[in-house]
Amino acid sequence: MAGDGETLLELRSLVAGHQAPVTAPASFSLARGETLGLLGPNGAGKSTLLGAILGTARIHAGELWRLPGLRLRHLPQRPARPAELPLSGRELLRHMDACQLPPPPALENKLDSRIDRLSGGEYQLLCLWACLGGDADLVLLDEPTNNLDRRHTDLAAEEINAERQRRACLVVSHDPAFLDRVCTRVLCLSHEH
Template identity: 40%
Template structure:
């Protein structure tokens, strides 16, 4: 999706209004958000306030307990969960993982590009994590929901992730959950989840 405009202003790819979520009970105070193409927001808050559940609620209406969540018409969402355990049992190569999401290997760090034809279960946890991230980030998604993308990454992986986040991505909006201060940049909009 190219950057959309409505009445001369950028159109929200993701709009939340008084959004409340949880697993049976509201976990955090209501949240409002307008996220446009090219924008990155980082979601901060104490452990246990529900940052991961918040991202899941954007995909699963059963976790929505009030307010509204709207995606722009035709917007595609890519979600990187904290855990990639579901992939561990699948006999996939890195190249096959990227093809599942139509992600391009162009721009992948050379050390990881060299691993694309190996099975994921033969790679290190950090290599698998970065390929999971890349399968979302380099795919044709409009809204990226990234939950702790630096988990299991070594210093080189974190640096590559920082480099990706620092580049402009004019057709994508990014909503990032992280405890890794190295991924929080001044240009990112900061959102705070507070206990209900």
């Protein structure tokens, strides 16, 4: 199955929004093994487009096709993080079924810590691996470099590039240099409707 390039997702002139349309019509397809970057200015609707794929935003026009039975993981812009929770990183990965791949060494050292005692960057990397370390077919990453310094950004790129042929990734970012490092293609969204 890995690397066979089967199409997992296709958007045809899709316009997404909530009460009203937010995005310009978008068309693209995504196959296993690909990492597609979505680049665009604030307000272009990058996260709303992810919401339409997830089912949390409304499709106003166009079509969305998902492979039936698609297993999907989503890293939101700001991952939920309770102020106090006795849950270790290892337990979080187990509950997200993200134990199929060995975690990166930099993360392994932190897995026995409580998630509320990790730094913002460490928690972001943990949540990123919770999306990537399992058997998901498609992973949607919304601004995965939020809260990350240069060293953690490098680690995030390593995580995304690890075993990339197993899955497809759709990465939203405002950082073109990061998208160049991790993506096989980059799509620019504009404000124009």
